[in-house]
Amino acid sequence: MAKKSVAKTIEVPRRKCGTMEVHYHLLEQTPGYRQVLGRLEATTQNRIRNLTASKIDKTITVPVVVHVVHKLAKEKISAAQVQSQIDVLNRDFNASNPDVANVPPVWQGSVGNARIKFALAKKKPNGKKTSGIIYKKTTKSSFSQNDSVKFSKLGGSDAWPTDRYLNIWVCSLGNGLLGYAQFPGGPPDTDGVVILTTAFGTTGTAAVPFNLGRTAIHEIGHWLNLRHIWGDTEDCSGTDFADDTPNQQFPNRGTPAFPIVTCNNGPNGDMFMNYMDYVDDVAMFMFTKGQVTRMHAAIEALRPLLMEHSAELTS
Numbered sequence: 001m002a003k004k005s006v007a008k009t010i011e012v013p014r015r016k017c018g019t020m021e022v023h024y025h026l027l028e029q030t031p032g033y034r035q036v037l038g039r040l041e042a043t044t045q046n047r048i049r050n051l052t053a054s055k056i057d058k059t060i061t062v063p064v065v066v067h068v069v070h071k072l073a074k075e076k077i078s079a080a081q082v083q084s085q086i087d088v089l090n091r092d093f094n095a096s097n098p099d100v101a102n103v104p105p106v107w108q109g110s111v112g113n114a115r116i117k118f119a120l121a122k123k124k125p126n127g128k129k130t131s132g133i134i135y136k137k138t139t140k141s142s143f144s145q146n147d148s149v150k151f152s153k154l155g156g157s158d159a160w161p162t163d164r165y166l167n168i169w170v171c172s173l174g175n176g177l178l179g180y181a182q183f184p185g186g187p188p189d190t191d192g193v194v195i196l197t198t199a200f201g202t203t204g205t206a207a208v209p210f211n212l213g214r215t216a217i218h219e220i221g222h223w224l225n226l227r228h229i230w231g232d233t234e235d236c237s238g239t240d241f242a243d244d245t246p247n248q249q250f251p252n253r254g255t256p257a258f259p260i261v262t263c264n265n266g267p268n269g270d271m272f273m274n275y276m277d278y279v280d281d282v283a284m285f286m287f288t289k290g291q292v293t294r295m296h297a298a299i300e301a302l303r304p305l306l307m308e309h310s311a312e313l314t315s
Contacts, residue, residue: 013209013210014176015210015215015218015251015280017177018144018180019180019219021145022145022147022182023183026182026183026187030186033185036302037183037185040184040225040297040301041241043301044293044297044301045241047293047297048243048290048293054297054300055296055300056296056307058115059116060115060116060307061119061310061311062117062118062306063119063121063132063165063166063306063313063314064119064121065121065160065168066169066170067136067168068082069138069156070136071138071140071141071172074197075197075205076135077170077197078203079131081200081204081205081206082133082170082200083201084201084203084204085216087202087213088212088217089117089118089220090118092217092287093115094113094117095111095112095113095114095286095287102285104273106268107268107288110244111288112290112291114287114292115292119132119314121313122313123312123313124160125160125161136156138156138171139155140155140156141172142172142174143155143156143171143173143174143194144175145177145180149169150167150189150190150192151189159189159191162188162192164309165306165313166220166306167191167192167193168192168195168216169192169193170200171197172196173194177196178195178196178215179193179194179196179199179215179219180219181193181194181222181223182222182223184224184298184301184303192223194219195215195219196210196215198210199211200216201213209280209282210280210281212281212282214281214284215281217275218284221295224294224295225297225298226242226276226287226295227276228276229245229248229271229274229276229277230248230250230251230270234250236263236264240276242290242294244289244290244291245274245276245290246263246265246270247263247265248263248265248270248271249262249263250262252279253278254279255279255283256283258272260272271286271288272284
């Protein structure tokens with residue numbers, strides 16, 4: 001008797017960010033975190049109401065250290081792959097990415113230029129020269145959003161001073177995670193972002209559909225106090241606290257066709273091409289001016305040393 005053929009189900013990769021789980025944990029477990037973040041939000045909203053000008057009146061450079069935590073040879077990504085991610089950061093945060101032209105005409109005037117550049121650190125905290133890349137061998141097959149990748153004693157790599165460097169950890173992540181970040185105001189020793197090895201940069205191990213470096217854009221957005229564009233609720237009650245992003249009901253995925261209408265936000269619908277949605281890398285290509293205001297407020301209030309120490313650490 002002939003055997004019946006069994007159709008295989010092909011699982012489509014989906015964007016999954018662990019930032020909100022980290023946020024909720026810190027709200028409950030870390031004294032003072034709720035208050036610091038609350039004060040930052042009050043300051044940000046006051047700036048928006050009063051149209052207060054940003055003190056960031058020219059492009060600033062953020063020193064970056066990348067911790068490549070690897071068990072397998074393929075996880076030890078090249079310096080070229082790391083640099084490809086830095087290049088993407090510098091295009092996207094400055095609205096110089098070619099695909100920004102794909103923003104629907106109705107939102108072209110809302111595109112924000114954050115005037116933030118990123119550079120691999122050239123000096124360690126002790127002043128000695130560095131490539132800005134740390135390679136750390138581990139015995140762990142994968143990590144979760146419990147921050148163990150940020151500590152040598154737990155199989156990861158210890159952070160450099162997080163008030164002066166943006167720490168990025170690149171590693172294998174479990175449970176389908178592409179990455180996660182810590183909002184401003186959390187514990188200093190875990191401040192930074194974590195990115196899946198195959199979602200980092202644009203070459204080497206970077207794999208479709210997350211091979212254009214946009215996972216790091218999304219997570220660094222969180223690190224600079226941006227929320228998911230749908231507000232992390234299951235209905236239309238959520239907010240991302242940015243007035244120029246339409247209210248939307250849920251995350252969009254894949255490569256949607258414009259428009260997608262939810263929450264009575266027609267005729268233009270969801271701004272699914274925003275970096276803070278869940279679409280594939282090829283479908284996201286903008287921040288808004290309101291989101292830029294939030295990022296600048298976060299830097300000025302809680303990350304000012306990034307600006308003060310930038311020149312000495314990146315030159």
